[in-house]
Amino acid sequence: MKRGLIILLLAVAASTAAFFITRNQCQCGTRLDATSHDGETMLPELEWLHQELKLDDAQFEKVKALHLAYKPTCEAMCMEVVAARKKLSHLASQGNLSTPELDAALQEQAAVHVECQKALLRHLQQTAGLMTEAQARQYLDAMLPQVIGVAAEPVSHGH
Template sequence: MTPAGRLTGFALLTAAIAAITLWGTRESLRSRESPQDVGLRWLKDEYHLDDTTFQRVSTLHREYFQQCDKMCRQIVAADRPLLWRARHQMRKADEIDAQLVKGQAICADCEKAATEHLRQVAALMPPDQGKRFLEDILPSLQQQRREHDRRVSSSIRR
């Protein structure tokens, strides 16, 4: 290999090592915040919450997410006929209907709890910010429900 080739190879190797070191350093220094913490920080900044209000919202949020985690476990544990494999197709129609109703009830309870939580958060905010918060967030919750219903409906037709 020529001296110019060796020098080029050394420069490329040095650049690669520098890039890997930079990436490793940035990753090790990056914040490891939970999605809930990121969301709370955004909420505080977006709706200009003072520290007292923010602490109350944070407490309410933690309590809600304990409830939400419980409901998520119920959803995961639910016997959902639309996800059954062919070997379960021998079940009776009334059993399938009962499971569908039960699953829909769990989802409805989850949506109701989420809506109530959002209203409680808005009530802690100054009135104009609380109103804006609900106008910003509730349509997203409703859109998620419509998307869920569309996916379920699509699964039924298959």
């Protein structure tokens, strides 16, 4: 009995942590409050990239195109995260926290979060590939802690 309770508590803790990690990642479709000079919808972080990383115009156009191409994937992932969260919440609210259905919902939510993170990591790698080595290092140093959910620590590059 103790083992089952410990496993359940660990699963709940892991899903809670995953919720907070992906809550900020998967808001692609809800933060459309910046527009480019040509009226195209873009996310605020694109302007940060352009200015903070000192991207030239050609780099910025490629980054913007890649970002906008990723947007439908991000939005689809967001919908999956929300659906998994709602399902888990509904099952948990029924009071019995040790059912096979709840266990399956926890597994489903964890799998969705993993897929979301993997897709976002691929997108970050593609974006960094459009930059100089120094720009890419600065970009990844800023973004990776947000994506993998760790405290902001410098990323080691073998130094």
